[in-house]
Amino acid sequence: MHPIEILTANLPALLDGLWMTIKLTGLGAIAAGLCAPWLALARANGPRWAQWGLRGYISFIRGTPILAQLFLVFYGSGQFRPFLTDIGLWSFFRDPFNCALLVFAVNSCAYQTEILRGAISAVPRGQIEGAHALGLKRWQVLRFITFPNAYRMAWPALGNEVILLMKASALASIVTVFELMGRTRQIFSRSFDLSVYLWAAVFYLALTAGFVFLWRLAERRLSHHLRQGDAP
């Protein structure tokens, strides 16, 4: 079949998969983004035991394939089925989407924590001391000094991490989540037409390009006050 026909014939399925990819990536990144700043604070300035625990967590996540992490949660949870049923969590772990989302969130959280830790420790000490001298409370220092500075520095790296997560979300297809890669494999197994893989590639590249554009837009907003020559 002509590549265009392959696309038009399967467009609804592919778009459905694309939406699933966006959902997996977006929800995973947001869930990770909610935990990461607090873990990064603990990793940068927390008590010794918290720092060691977080180091172990980050090292494990970074040192193992995300596919292995996914299998550990999705298939591994089956080993504790009676226990998980008892505490009412089995229905959660039975669903591959939930497992994939959990793994992506925990995985991305480790990377985001490491990125933010670097940024938090790079916030100039003078600014924090100045804020204390002005009588700002601890949470105010975090809210107005530490986090705005840290996020501005970490923003490009965080964007890269979201793109990596988006690419990793293709692995969910292996535990039967029908996101873009899953739909693509399904269509290929019926048609044996290679062009569907090339269309998937186009979709992924478009997704990355769109995301990079939005992320840059947000970056401009975050550092608006730092640009020279702009009218106030």
Next chain:
Amino acid sequence: MTDLFAWGDAGWGDEILFGALTTIRLALVSLPVGLAIGLTVAALSMAQSRVARAIATGYTTLMRGLPEILTLFIVYNGVGMLINVVSGWIAPDARPPELSPFIAGVAALAMVFGAFSAEVIRGAFTALDKGQTEAARAFGMRPVQILFLVQLPQVWRLALPGLGNLWINMLKDTALVSVIALDELMRATKVAIGVTKQPFTFYLIACLIYWGLSVASEVGLARMERRANRYVVKR
């Protein structure tokens, strides 16, 4: 617990170890191929010709933007079909040779490694001190001599941290090749689980083995970096 991982027919220790060895072999074979691609693409990206630069940019953008598993499937299925077509032309009656998962895995991993390492290598080249190249030319060194005696030793030093990260990423990406039925660590683990019905235990062991390989790589790379920087004056 210990008899689960016993040697021989009783346990799964040897199967999993052989799987881990295949994982290491896959990564070690992909490394030089990927580095060769990386050097070639880096050279293209620094070439005079605009076409060469466009090819390099296109390749790195494409390979870095696609999920590794998609690259693997395109290589495995695409090259497989190509082999069928070509062997159909040459010898229509013979059975076409099959593309081994190992070779498909090496090809895909090396293509991805090549794209990322090209960027690292290009970055290292641009970080070199221009004055050294000019001085070498003033001494009358030929371009090949400049490349091998002045530039490459320093590129190695500057690119090593980036390449080290890529090596660890590739080591982890070998797990994907289990999906096209190569008997590496992930697949050996899966086979063991099919019999023992203990998925958590075995996948945890697999994770720990990958973790061990990553940590060992980090330690080794830190040593190599220290060695590569031994003549660098600290300022």
